[in-house]
Amino acid sequence: MLTAHKIKILQSLDKKKFRQKYNLFLVEGNKTIKEIPTSKYKIDEIYSVNPAELSIGNLVATEISSTDLKKISFLQHPKDSVAVCALKEELLVEETGxxxxxxxxxxxxxxxxxxxxxxxxxxxxxxxxxxxxxxxxxxxxxxxxxxxxxxxxxxxxxxxxxxxxxxxxxxxxxxxxxxxxxxxxxxxxxxxxxxxxxxxxxxxxxxxxxxxxxxxxxxxxxxxxxxxxxxxxxxxxxxxxx
Structure with missing residues (x-):
């Protein structure tokens, strides 16, 4: 369930200090969200207007209304889903090319x-x-x-x-x-x-x-x-x- 408190937290993630405070950031849109499991990032939660379109391993998306999607989205025209992801530790890799x-x-x-x-x-x-x-x-x-x-x-x-x-x-x-x-x-x-x-x-x-x-x-x-x-x-x- 997307509570008022949760909405407030997600809305605050447009600012760096709150991303660091909660160690979270948002990724929007099914296409990008589906790519996350093959990356180094970890999804904590997914909110979607149509969860049936977004199946990622054992993670089940929480269904929300389009009104709630607009509340947590940072897009002028919100897409289908929002994933809440954990920030990752910065590590230098060996440079090539x-x-x-x-x-x-x-x-x-x-x-x-x-x-x-x-x-x-x-x-x-x-x-x-x-x-x-x-x-x-x-x-x-x-x-x-x-x-x-x-x-x-x-x-x-x-x-x-x-x-x-x-x-x-x-x-x-x-x-x-x-x-x-x-x-x-x-x-x-x-x-x-x-x-x-x-x-x-x-x-x-x-x-x-x-x-x-x-x-x-x-x-x-x-x-x-x-x-x-x-x-x-x-x-x-x-x-x-x-």
Missing amino acids: VQLILDGIQDPGNLGTIIRLADWFGISQIICSEDTADFYNPKVIQASMGSFLRVNIVYQDLEKYLSINSHPIIGTDMDGANFYNFEFPSQFNLVLGNEGNGIRPEIEDLLTDKITIPRFGKSQSTESLNVSMAAGIILGQIFGQK
């Missing part, structure tokens, strides 16, 4: 899209600065379209982490080399900076190379590319070389 480094990405939509891109290109790990948006944010989870289940995401002190990293550190910069002509190594860190300020100076000092996406259009009204858009273009070029 390309590793993304996110320096101060603030927009949840951008973060979710970058996670989805990493999954698409087979990138297994993303290292985030401590001030990057929380990937358990409902908007990030939704934008990632389930890709957060397959990409390891860890928050670190980037300056400390990169200063002891032995692989090339390549960052985006307006004054960098044309990335279409750049020969990417087989294993490296790709740093993407904050939406408005780019890569912070102390991280920029650690870069071994700088790259940029050249502008071909003549219009000067577009000052820069959205960070997730830039990530997609760069990753397409990187993996197109392989």
